[in-house]
Amino acid sequence: MFTGLIETKGTLDRITASSPASGASAGARESRLVVRGELGPEPLALGESIAVDGVCLTVAAIVKPGPGLCVFEADASAETLQKTTLGDLTAGTHVNLERAVALGARMGGHIVSGHVDGVGRIAAKEPVGGAVKVTFQVPPELVRYIAQKGSICVSGVSLTVNNVAGDRFDVVLVPHTRDKTSLDALPVGARVNLEVDLLARYVARLLECGSTSPASPDHASSDAAWTDRLQRAGYL
Numbered sequence: 157m158f159t160g161l162i163e164t165k166g167t168l169d170r171i172t173a174s175s176p177a178s179g180a181s182a183g184a185r186e187s188r189l190v191v192r193g194e195l196g197p198e199p200l201a202l203g204e205s206i207a208v209d210g211v212c213l214t215v216a217a218i219v220k221p222g223p224g225l226c227v228f229e230a231d232a233s234a235e236t237l238q239k240t241t242l243g244d245l246t247a248g249t250h251v252n253l254e255r256a257v258a259l260g261a262r263m264g265g266h267i268v269s270g271h272v273d274g275v276g277r278i279a280a281k282e283p284v285g286g287a288v289k290v291t292f293q294v295p296p297e298l299v300r301y302i303a304q305k306g307s308i309c310v311s312g313v314s315l316t317v318n319n320v321a322g323d324r325f326d327v328v329l330v331p332h333t334r335d336k337t338s339l340d341a342l343p344v345g346a347r348v349n350l351e352v353d354l355l356a357r358y359v360a361r362l363l364e365c366g367s368t369s370p371a372s373p374d375h376a377s378s379d380a381a382w383t384d385r386l387q388r389a390g391y392l
Contacts, residue, residue, distance in 0.1 A: 160314020212270025
């Protein structure tokens with residue numbers, strides 16, 4: 157589990173394609189990523205989770221354990237390469253890095269799983285003083301989960317949605333975010349990993365189940381109570 161507060165802007169040293177596993181579909185491939193970054197005083201451990209541009213990966217090898225600068229390797233499956241932007245990356249690319257949050261640590265962003273829901277594109281960028289307003293275009297199936305003043309994770313960065321219109325939403329990158337993450341350097345048209353707010357996903361699922369489950373007086377009453385509670389809380 158992550159927070160979307162980036163610890164460091166790391167660098168992809170190299171990405172190496174692996175041969176498809178036995179029985180894999182034609183064209184399926186895996187890759188091993190070698191990443192370096194300043195990840196603080198606590199050494200990495202084999203098997204721990206780390207978010208790379210918002211994608212939860214498992215540390216498979218440690219080349220330089222730290223403290224401070226560390227270099228690690230992680231495998232990306234064919235599914236991950238297809239469903240995220242990791243397959244687009246080339247050596248030398250900056251990537252946003254965040255280690256899994258420690259139990260009891262401050263939650264400064266929002267709850268992020270590192271499971272990417274889809275890939276969007278930067279549709280426009282506009283300076284706003286020292287900040288930059290960035291507009292993203294998202295896949296149609298994700299629009300229902302994005303709400304004004306809600307949270308969204310863009311390539312690993314926890315951001316607040318300012319406005320939503322059709323299949324687009326915009327955010328403002330403050331100077332700190334511009335400096336500490338890779339988002340500011342991305343041009344219009346660049347692809348980004350999107351993870352919608354966990355709460356929005358489960359609220360939508362709850363409503364779907366309520367509308368498709370077998371009807372009964374008790375079930376209908378329960379659905380109505382939940383819907384009323386969600387409306388009063390401002391989620392609907």
